[in-house]
Amino acid sequence: MALHFELVTPERLVLSQDVYMVTVPGTEGDFGVLQGHAPFMSTIRDGALHVYDSNGAAPREIHVVGGFAEVGENGLTVLAERVIED
Structure with a gap:
């Protein structure tokens, strides 16, 4: 099963x-x-989210600045103040 991530x-x-x-x-x-x-x-805190697309896959890094994370019935939602894109 997969985790829905936003x-x-x-x-x-x-x-x-x-x-x-x-x-x-x-x-x-x-x-x-x-x-x-x-x-x-x-x-x-300011830092990197590591997103694993599948079990054993190398993670993608997405740098975020501040915010909140919520895990609920619908999966994981990260509400970031800002995303730093490379």
Whole structure:
């Protein structure tokens, strides 16, 4: 099963797709989210999200500045203040 992941800024929807796992730079430490994760909410610090498209795949890095992460029935939503695109 896949985890539905959305990355949103105040300006736009940056990414919306099904992935295997995402690691998030939480303010109290990094945390990983897989499909079926318990409901959870955290503030995030400036850093990199690591997005794994499939089990064993190399992660993509997406740099974010501040915001919140919420895990719920619909998957993981990261509401970032800003996304730094390379």
